Amino acid sequence: MENEAVVKGSYFEGLWKFFVSVKLTVVVLLLLASLSIIGTFIPQNESPADYLRAFGPFLYHVMATLDVFDMYRSWWFQGLMVLLVVNIIICSIDRLQVTGKIIFTRNPKFNLASYRRRKSRRKMKLNGDIGHIENHCQAAIAKMFSYCKVVSTDHGVAITAEKGRWTRLGVYIVHLSVVVIDEGDSIDTIQLRFKNETRKLPFTIQCDDFDVQFYDSGAPKEFRSKLTIIENGRVVMQKDIIVNDPLRYKGINIFQSSYGRSANQGAVLDSAKEIELRFQSNASGKTYNVKTQLEKPVEIPEGLGQFVLDAYHPQVQFRGMDVGSAFVGTLTPKGGDPSQVLLPIKFPRFDTMRKGDVVISVAPGVEALFKERFFTGLQITNDPGVTMVYIGFTLIVLGCMVTFFMSHQQVVVEIQPKGKNIAVMVSGKTNKNRVGFDHKLERLVKNLSEADTTEYRKVV
Amino acid sequence: MINSSLLLSIITFVFGFAALLYLISWVFQKEVVGKAATWVTVVAVAGDAAGILLRWNESYNIAGGYGHAPLSNIYESLVFFSLTIGLIYLVVERKYRNRIIGCFAMPLSFFALAYASFGTSAKIQPLIPALKSNWLIAHVMTCFVGYSAFALAFGVSIMYLIKAGKNETEGNSLLGRLPTSAILDEVTHQLIMFGFLFLTAGIITGAVWANSAWGRYWGWDPKETWSLITWFVYATLLHARLMRGWRGTPIAILSIVGFLAVIFTYFGVNLLPGLHSYGAMKG
Ligand code: HEM
Numbered sequence: 127m128e129n130e131a132v133v134k135g136s137y138f139e140g141l142w143k144f145f146v147s148v149k150l151t152v153v154v155l156l157l158l159a160s161l162s163i164i165g166t167f168i169p170q171n172e173s174p175a176d177y178l179r180a181f182g183p184f185l186y187h188v189m190a191t192l193d194v195f196d197m198y199r200s201w202w203f204q205g206l207m208v209l210l211v212v213n214i215i216i217c218s219i220d221r222l223q224v225t226g227k228i229i230f231t232r233n234p235k236f237n238l239a240s241y242r243r244r245k246s247r248r249k250m251k252l253n254g255d256i257g258h259i260e261n262h263c264q265a266a267i268a269k270m271f272s273y274c275k276v277v278s279t280d281h282g283v284a285i286t287a288e289k290g291r292w293t294r295l296g297v298y299i300v301h302l303s304v305v306v307i308d309e310g311d312s313i314d315t316i317q318l319r320f321k322n323e324t325r326k327l328p329f330t331i332q333c334d335d336f337d338v339q340f341y342d343s344g345a346p347k348e349f350r351s352k353l354t355i356i357e358n359g360r361v362v363m364q365k366d367i368i369v370n371d372p373l374r375y376k377g378i379n380i381f382q383s384s385y386g387r388s389a390n391q392g393a394v395l396d397s398a399k400e401i402e403l404r405f406q407s408n409a410s411g412k413t414y415n416v417k418t419q420l421e422k423p424v425e426i427p428e429g430l431g432q433f434v435l436d437a438y439h440p441q442v443q444f445r446g447m448d449v450g451s452a453f454v455g456t457l458t459p460k461g462g463d464p465s466q467v468l469l470p471i472k473f474p475r476f477d478t479m480r481k482g483d484v485v486i487s488v489a490p491g492v493e494a495l496f497k498e499r500f501f502t503g504l505q506i507t508n509d510p511g512v513t514m515v516y517i518g519f520t521l522i523v524l525g526c527m528v529t530f531f532m533s534h535q536q537v538v539v540e541i542q543p544k545g546k547n548i549a550v551m552v553s554g555k556t557n558k559n560r561v562g563f564d565h566k567l568e569r570l571v572k573n574l575s576e577a578d579t580t581e582y583r584k585v586v
Numbered sequence: 587m588i589n590s591s592l593l594l595s596i597i598t599f600v601f602g603f604a605a606l607l608y609l610i611s612w613v614f615q616k617e618v619v620g621k622a623a624t625w626v627t628v629v630a631v632a633g634d635a636a637g638i639l640l641r642w643n644e645s646y647n648i649a650g651g652y653g654h655a656p657l658s659n660i661y662e663s664l665v666f667f668s669l670t671i672g673l674i675y676l677v678v679e680r681k682y683r684n685r686i687i688g689c690f691a692m693p694l695s696f697f698a699l700a701y702a703s704f705g706t707s708a709k710i711q712p713l714i715p716a717l718k719s720n721w722l723i724a725h726v727m728t729c730f731v732g733y734s735a736f737a738l739a740f741g742v743s744i745m746y747l748i749k750a751g752k753n754e755t756e757g758n759s760l761l762g763r764l765p766t767s768a769i770l771d772e773v774t775h776q777l778i779m780f781g782f783l784f785l786t787a788g789i790i791t792g793a794v795w796a797n798s799a800w801g802r803y804w805g806w807d808p809k810e811t812w813s814l815i816t817w818f819v820y821a822t823l824l825h826a827r828l829m830r831g832w833r834g835t836p837i838a839i840l841s842i843v844g845f846l847a848v849i850f851t852y853f854g855v856n857l858l859p860g861l862h863s864y865g866a867m868k869g
Contacts, residue, residue, distance in 0.1 A: 348718075
């Protein structure tokens with residue numbers, strides 16, 4: 127496939143020659159490969175201030191003008207893609223004009239003279255009845271090839287056979303899929319770029335519940351939102367979504383994309399739940415465990431006063447330090463004034479700092495009693511081009527399989543009497559995988575030689 | 587019972603031993619050594635596969651829902667890489683009846699597994715939610731089958747460059763015993779077609795996975811972009827072959843460049859600016 131881009135005749139013809147060339151393909155593909163590198167070294171779509179700081183004003187302006195900071199959507203990168211697509215389309219049209227005739231034919235042509243000349247042809251002499259040998263050969267060949275036809279020649283017959291003619295289409299399927307994927311992708315990109323408005327969903331999404339699970343290492347294990355889709359006041363769909371299992375309704379996709387802890391209302395404590403408090407008396411050194419509930423006062427043993435748990439806070443700062451979740455309570459010593467006491471859950475010895483008569487803490491295991499509150503982050507998308515992209519994905523894989531591993535194979539087996547024997551010539555050609563095809567012919571030759579009732583001789 | 591990471595460390599040396607045997611059989615032309623090399627390779631491949639299965643089982647024996655197919659991080663993917671290199675090599679050896687390629691193939695398995703065993707952490711980690719997807723498993727498997735074919739093509743291309751231009755009829759010299767450059771070119775092409783199919787499937791399964799996890803199938807992040815760059819390089823190669831005068835050396839060089847792009851996709855991307863733990867996460 128060599129093409130000189132000679133402008134001959136009309137302007138159109140010159141343009142056609144330019145776009146039909148595989149040289150252009152190689153140049154464009156190499157350009158795409160090398161230019162794509164830029165965007166992997168310069169982070170894309172960051173804030174202008176960051177770029178300005180990194181590159182200085184002059185470079186920044188040059189690069190911004192060239193769209194380097196959003197290069198994969200830039201006119202020059204997209205232009206190269208368009209060039210590739212035009213290249214593919216023109217090249218395919220050009221070649222289909224010729225190969226189309228070869229592919230779509232009911233009566234394949236076999237040029238006997240050229241098969242007789244092929245270097246790889248094999249010859250043998252068989253003994254026996256010519257009719258029997260012909261029948262045997264035809265049966266054997268018909269088993270290996272889908273098309274098989276016997277034609278008569280000047281001195282005998284030639285069995286012509288072939289298979290896989292259609293596989294020549296594989297490469298067109300590959301090229302077509304590249305175009306389909308690129309166009310499908312453009313639909314989404316264009317939609318993004320030109321319709322930068324807020325759109326209303328044609329239905330309502332309601333999150334009924336959300337749940338996060340963690341591994342014991344603390345890493346998130348699963349987050350799950352229970353969603354209900356409501357349309358015109360009616361529930362039309364209910365589904366739990368997790369990462370990798372989105373909900374799709376009427377072309378809108380809803381993805382579980384993130385989660386977080388609610389800042390203000392971090393947790394709710396079921397006020398009916400019992401909480402175990404621990405009081406350690408400084409005087410006796412003894413520890414007492416007492417069960418209570420929120421806002422329910424308890425008497426501290428050894429007559430040390432009264433204590434009431436007022437509230438739970440998920441996130442507490444103490445002298446600028448984050449101490450995590452904590453309870454706040456009020457301690458009223460016998461005959462003294464009430465004072466506030468902080469009980470961080472993670473630090474049971476925290477209350478020793480108060481230097482009171484009693485050290486108060488919350489017994490371990492209290493976390494199980496309350497739920498932390500999380501919010502769910504959903505991502506909602508609508509990409510009408512995705513179907514097209516997926517069709518392209520499927521086609522390109524199928525096309526590659528056909529192109530790389532299947533071939534159009536043709537054989538001619540010529541049978542004619544020669545002296546006392548029957549001369550058989552086997553000759554074939556393929557458009558791909560010569561090594562494999564050679565093995566196949568070898569097997570065919572062996573198989574055909576079995577038509578000989580006496581012996582098998584191969585003369586090359 | 588032996589644990590998988592110990593088994594795989596041992597298998598590293600079995601691959602190394604196979605490489606050594608192939609080298610000896612090339613230099614000293616001992617058929618027996620060559621046969622032994624093949625069998626040692628078979629053992630290494632079987633041991634590698636056993637290691638993967640064992641690790642899979644181990645992950646399910648850890649309490650707390652850690653269980654997952656062992657294809658989720660750099661260690662696990664490298665172990666799989668060395669396995670597929672070994673497997674594809676054995677097929678090539680059988681098809682082309684040549685063992686010298688083994689001298690250039692087995693070191694690849696050896697280095698991949700050595701780096702996995704001694705350069706990365708073999709600790710079994712639980713999967714974060716984004717990684718829990720059958721598409722991810724398909725993605726890692728197809729990508730690495732493709733990468734393995736490219737790795738072998740890289741080895742064969744180096745053989746080509748060593749051989750090309752030298753007198754083909756050099757008889758029984760070290761170079762003379764290499765396959766002819768025509769065969770080396772053919773093997774490279776076959777491997778690259780095979781690899782291209784799997785890389786294509788790998789990029790696609792990756793895109794489908796990204797779409798189910800994040801609601802976008804392509805985001806031009808460096809890892810994705812580099813896999814596309816690799817794809818462009820090999821697409822260039824497939825077309826360059828169609829041009830007159832481009833067979834042979836230019837193809838071998840493109841094949842080497844392509845494999846360097848593969849390596850960069852896998853390791854280099856983690857070094858790029860502005861990236862957090864993405865590479866490590868995606869494996
Ligand atoms: C990203 C874009 C492209 C991809 C992925 C692609 C893919 C392929 C593949 C896989 C083959 C088969 C190669 C082989 O059998 O070894 C091929 C062959 C070919 N491609 Fe492309 N191609 C692309 C762009 C183009 C363009 C723009 C042209 C335009 C000139 C082109 C022209 C050809 C030709 C003429 C063949 C040979 C067909 C044959 O053997 O009958 N390709 N392409």
